[in-house]
Amino acid sequence: MDFFARPSEEVAPDLIGKILWRWGVGGGRLTEVEAYLPQNDPACHAARGPTPRNAAMFGPPGCVYVYLSYGVHVLLNVVCDQESFGSAVLIRAFEPVGDTARLFQNRASHGRSVEPRKRAPLDRPTDGRSLSLGPGRLGQALGLRLALNGLPLGEASGLYIIDDGVSPEIARTTRVGISRGDHLPLRFYMTGNAYVTHGARPAGGERG
DNA sequence: TAAACGATTAGCT
């Protein structure tokens, strides 16, 4: 998997415009990603060495690192660079392509085996943008589960990254939602696309 | 053992 055997800050912009697809579910064109570095990046889960949670980040490139965020959301990363480095790209959003029925279904019926006291978050997709805009919604739309953690892209995970030759214009800004390392310009997104968090603002002037 | 903390989102003020 040569594509991912490079530093995550090189892989990340190359992922913009690629198709992320889950077999039997659907997917779309990647619009927003963030790179997490193995060195000098305090926001990276691998920053303090391997732990049971981040073990997949130290595995082979081209595998997925899936973890639970805020006890609520399942976030998807793809491991990059060399094995044991601890480098990955967080997939933050895609623009749906093809049949979105299954994606909406997943968003509407997200994991509720127990009757909630109050309305569960994320249980009512409203418009097209809310379908897959943001890493939590994306994971929900694709029906990702923690069991996918560590599996390689391809048959094993049912997750595919497909290059169909599209080369969009890309902007680079600081990352979102982190409290450390927030000055590093490691967030990449497709310019002029509505499926980008924080208002899809053009490059420059955005704080991330 | 206990407490705090998230690579977030939705709903309400």
Next chain:
DNA sequence: GCTAATCGTTTAT
């Protein structure tokens, strides 16, 4: 703009 929801990992006693 503010905060509940929700739980495994991390950090502090």
